[in-house]
Amino acid sequence: MSTDPLLRVDDLSVHFGGNEGILDRFLGDDKGVVRAVDDVSLDIGENDVVALVGESGCGKTTLGKAMIGLQRPTSGTVSFRGQDIWKSDLEPGDIPYKEIRKSLQMVHQDAGNSLDPNRTIFKNLNPALKKWRPELNLVERRELVHQMLDTVGLTPADDYASRYPHQLSGGEAQRTVIVRSMLLEPDLILADEAVSALDVSLRVNLMDLLLELQEMFSTSFVFISHNMANARYLAGRADGRIAVMYLGRIVEIGPADEIIKNPQHPYTKSLLWATSGLSEINDPIETPPVRKIDIPDPENPPSGCRFHTRCPEAREYCTSNTPDLSGMSGPSDRHEAACFDAHDRIDYRNSEPLSDDLDIDVADDAEQPAD
Numbered sequence: 318m319s320t321d322p323l324l325r326v327d328d329l330s331v332h333f334g335g336n337e338g339i340l341d342r343f344l345g346d347d348k349g350v351v352r353a354v355d356d357v358s359l360d361i362g363e364n365d366v367v368a369l370v371g372e373s374g375c376g377k378t379t380l381g382k383a384m385i386g387l388q389r390p391t392s393g394t395v396s397f398r399g400q401d402i403w404k405s406d407l408e409p410g411d412i413p414y415k416e417i418r419k420s421l422q423m424v425h426q427d428a429g430n431s432l433d434p435n436r437t438i439f440k441n442l443n444p445a446l447k448k449w450r451p452e453l454n455l456v457e458r459r460e461l462v463h464q465m466l467d468t469v470g471l472t473p474a475d476d477y478a479s480r481y482p483h484q485l486s487g488g489e490a491q492r493t494v495i496v497r498s499m500l501l502e503p504d505l506i507l508a509d510e511a512v513s514a515l516d517v518s519l520r521v522n523l524m525d526l527l528l529e530l531q532e533m534f535s536t537s538f539v540f541i542s543h544n545m546a547n548a549r550y551l552a553g554r555a556d557g558r559i560a561v562m563y564l565g566r567i568v569e570i571g572p573a574d575e576i577i578k579n580p581q582h583p584y585t586k587s588l589l590w591a592t593s594g595l596s597e598i599n600d601p602i603e604t605p606p607v608r609k610i611d612i613p614d615p616e617n618p619p620s621g622c623r624f625h626t627r628c629p630e631a632r633e634y635c636t637s638n639t640p641d642l643s644g645m646s647g648p649s650d651r652h653e654a655a656c657f658d659a660h661d662r663i664d665y666r667n668s669e670p671l672s673d674d675l676d677i678d679v680a681d682d683a684e685q686p687a688d
């Protein structure tokens with residue numbers, strides 16, 4: 318039996334813009350290039366849940382889209398059960414390309430816009446089913462749609478199936494979009510800020526629904542969120558992991574509880590500090606644990622550790638050396654951080670602390686938690 322994970326992301330980079338040809342890269346001329354995702358590696362298992370968190374613009378959506386085949390990487394690979402998804406359309410492998418595309422689905426934040434306003438809900442859901450599951454006839458497709466509408470609480474299903482999108486509330490539209498993905502029996506769903514447009518009580522309901530569906534259908538989920546509280550709720554309940562992204566890189570990943578109660582990367586600590594409901598879990602401090610330096614320009618990220626310009630623990634060593642994501646010694650062998658301080662690296666210890674003043678600069682996208 319294959320030991321390949323459901324999805325393996327290996328050294329994946331996605332860069333936008335600029336003149337980054339081979340010669341430019343060789344000459345180091347990458348002006349205007351946004352390194353949205355830079356050398357990210359990540360495994361997603363069967364029936365796995367990962368919540369990807371980080372500030373706006375850190376590359377979550379780009380990474381997610383590259384993972385499910387919607388954004389071509391600049392370099393690196395994404396393999397579905399051992400098969401490179403970006404080569405499968407040109408060099409067919411054991412798993413047909415069509416099967417891979419069907420297995421990797423996405424639920425968008427803006428459900429309303431992704432439904433055709435001129436079609437009933439059934440007619441919105443039917444085309445994908447017809448395309449990806451041609452073995453079903455119209456009666457079977459209708460039955461399946463009704464079953465799934467029922468499962469997500471849109472009952473009576475025949476009433477909802479004949480409604481138009483404008484006759485749905487925001488939460489109902491979001492459920493409909495989730496049904497559209499689930500109908501294809503995917504192995505992995507990328508849920509991109511799928512709950513953030515909803516108010517708090519609906520948000521919790523929808524997160525519970527996603528978790529129920531995940532368990533019911535053994536589907537793996539990657540949830541994208543800039544809200545640590547939502548990430549904790551989703552990953553925590555599913556025994557999943559939280560992956561923290563900063564400027565195109567995963568800087569810390571581990572079981573939800575470990576990340577919340579035993580964060581190792583200074584950036585994770587600052588995100589937790591800025592999230593009400595979570596900030597008091599670890600020794601509460603009044604001032605935010607970051608330096609007063611603006612969020613760096615993604616076209617010109619800091620050298621060395623990208624967080625060093627905002628990191629209160631930064632030393633000279635961090636300005637020219639890039640920490641790898643590597644395992645923490647501790648209760649979980651799934652906890653990894655990319656930080657010289659967290660790993661107590663001797664070269665780091667022996668170098669001078671950076672001299673900038675520590676000052677207050679609260680992450681401005683801190684949201685109210687959902688629970």
Ligand SMILES: Nc1ncnc2c1ncn2[C@@H]1O[C@H](COP(=O)(O)OP(=O)(O)OP(=O)(O)O)[C@@H](O)[C@H]1O
Nearest residue numbers: 333351353372373374375376377378379380543615
């Ligand atoms: N098609 C594109 N062309 C050029 N730059 C892009 C493109 N898509 C994303 N970017 C840039 O890549 C970086 C990462 O964007 P991305 O949308 O992946 O971040 P994010 O963490 O998902 O942000 P948000 O939470 O705001 O959605 C940003 O600097 C963004 O402006």
